Structure formats: C-alpha cells, structure tokens
Amino acid sequence: MNYRSNLERVLSKGKLAVTAEIGPPKGSDPDKITRKGEITKGCADAFNVTDNQTAVVRMSSMACSCILLKMGLEPVMQITCRDRNRIALQSDVLGASAIGIKNILCITGDHQSFGNHPESKGVYDIDSIQFIQTIKNMRGIGVFQSGDKILSGKPDIFIGAAANPFADPYEFRVDRLEKKIEAGADFIQTQSIFNVNKFNIWMDEVRSRGLDRKVHIIAGVTPLKSLKMADRMRFHIPGVDIPEHVANRMKNSGDPKREGYEIALELINDIKKIKGVHGLHITALFWEDVIPSLVRESGFLPRP
Numbered sequence: 001m002n003y004r005s006n007l008e009r010v011l012s013k014g015k016l017a018v019t020a021e022i023g024p025p026k027g028s029d030p031d032k033i034t035r036k037g038e039i040t041k042g043c044a045d046a047f048n049v050t051d052n053q054t055a056v057v058r059m060s061s062m063a064c065s066c067i068l069l070k071m072g073l074e075p076v077m078q079i080t081c082r083d084r085n086r087i088a089l090q091s092d093v094l095g096a097s098a099i100g101i102k103n104i105l106c107i108t109g110d111h112q113s114f115g116n117h118p119e120s121k122g123v124y125d126i127d128s129i130q131f132i133q134t135i136k137n138m139r140g141i142g143v144f145q146s147g148d149k150i151l152s153g154k155p156d157i158f159i160g161a162a163a164n165p166f167a168d169p170y171e172f173r174v175d176r177l178e179k180k181i182e183a184g185a186d187f188i189q190t191q192s193i194f195n196v197n198k199f200n201i202w203m204d205e206v207r208s209r210g211l212d213r214k215v216h217i218i219a220g221v222t223p224l225k226s227l228k229m230a231d232r233m234r235f236h237i238p239g240v241d242i243p244e245h246v247a248n249r250m251k252n253s254g255d256p257k258r259e260g261y262e263i264a265l266e267l268i269n270d271i272k273k274i275k276g277v278h279g280l281h282i283t284a285l286f287w288e289d290v291i292p293s294l295v296r297e298s299g300f301l302p303r304p
Helices: 006-012 031-040 061-070 086-098 128-140 170-183 196-208 227-236 244-252 256-271 288-297
Strands: 017-022 046-049 075-080 103-107 158-163 187-192 216-221 279-282
Touching: 006 017, 006 187, 017 031, 017 216, 017 288, 031 061, 031 288, 046 061, 061 075, 061 086, 075 086, 086 128, 103 128, 128 158, 128 170, 158 170, 170 187, 170 196, 196 216, 196 256, 216 256, 227 244, 227 256, 244 256, 256 279, 256 288, 279 288
Parallel strands: 017 046, 017 279, 046 075, 075 103, 103 158, 158 187, 187 216, 216 279
Antiparallel strands: none
16 A cells, blocks of 8 residues: 555554654754754654744744655644645645655644734634645645646645644534544644543543544643743643643652653553554654653654
8 A cells, every 4th residue: 555654654554653843943054953853763753843833933844844854754744824825825735745745734823922923914814624625625636725726746645633632612622623534634633631531531522423533643742841841831831731730740849850751751651542542742842852762661662
C-alpha cells in the first residue's frame, strides 16, 4: 500500500505514533531549527512546525518545514486561518505539496490580541473546519474552494486537525471533533493533557460514537519546565486543564523541572493505555532536548 507520509504509514499499521513539536525562532537563523532537528531526530515519526504560535511573529512554518525536509525529517506543517484568506491558504497547500510536505495541520489560530502585534487584523476568512474540507476537495476531486479545477497536480496531503477536550463549552467538544472528521480530517492532535480523568470522559464519548475508528487520535503531552510555566499554562492558556494535584506537585517540589518531567512520563504511560488513542504528541515548549529521554523512558524507541 502506498502511504502519503511516514506518519500515515505508522498510524495505518496500528502502531502508536509519536509526533514532536519544533517551535520556529523569532528570527531568520536556520541553525535554530537545524539544532532542534538534530536533537530530536529518530525520536518521532513526524515533527510539528508551528505557525506563528500564540500569534507571535516567528520564522514561517513552510520555511522551517523545508529545513527539516533537507535533514531527512518529516514535518507536520501547521497552517492557521488567522493570518490568511482562502486564496493564500490554498496557495500554501499547493506550495507545501510541491516541495514535498505531506502532512498539514489545519488550525484556526490563537487570536491576534494574545500576541506581539495585538493591533493587527485577524483574517479568519474561513475556519479550520472549512479549511479541512477545502484541502479534502483539492486532494480528492481536484477542485479549489471556488469550484475551479486544479490544472497541474492535486496536493496529496495527509490532513490533520486539532481538538481540545477541555475547552468550554465542554459538552460540544466531541461534536466539534465529529465535524472535523466529517470535513475530512485524517488525524487529530489534542491539546496538552494533564487531567487524565477528564480526557477519559471525552474518549468515552469519542468511542461511543465510533469516532476513534474514523480518525487517528494523537494525544498531546507537555512536560512542565518550571512552576512559572505551570502557572502560566494553568491560568493564561485557554483550554488547558491542570488539576490541583498536578499544580501542587510542581509547587511543592524542590526540583520543579525534574518533577515536570516525571509528571509527563506518568501521563504518557497512562494515556497510551487508553483505548482509541493512536499516538502521542509531545510539545516540549522550547525544551526539545528533553524529548529523546522522554520517548526512550516511555518505551517508544526505536521508532517503527
């Protein structure tokens, strides 16, 4: 069987996939990406490249993805609807496919008011669900969102989407996931999980609707590097649910960095046992050097 990407191959063969996030720098130095790629090479099946995360200007996701490709690493290129209209979104899909990018994660994007240019105008011409549908039609029937035909090469993209099991209104979280699946998502990467009990409730509903058999669900894990990071994520990042017992472990530890690592390791070992979870997505926010040991100690090496 021909697979669009290595990530699709691993997931389709029923193996637990591992993806890891690589954050682009606030500058044009390609060595920043190269070094992160060298640190994490061999530890994941594909590597997410964020697109101006938290609405802060960084090196473009396509440029960083291209650097990873040259290193022999497979990128998952994120594209946000916040910064582009439907013309630019489709153009970037064509460009990504042309240079060998096979995985695209479609996200709406954090609101620009949270970033370093709060006065900028968000585009939001179409949302992530519409964007997923657009790529599906470009790939499947060879048409643009306008209905015009693609004339020279359909983009053969493995389509990804994000899901937040913890955001409000909580009762609609699985409904939104289902819409993304119906629109054409092939794989889902979730928000970072700290509350395993609440994630289990979400997964119960996912399984009851049979959605885990329609899409590959990759669960997010973020190692907490410090108490400051834990507090910021807990109180200032929408949709992050850090329970009291986790917060207290970070607060009472004599070595919060080590404690954050141990918490992440425990979370991975709990999450990978949950039926319907097809992989782990490790978001080590600008702490990429922790990824190799975290993957190794959780039993995910060597990669298939």
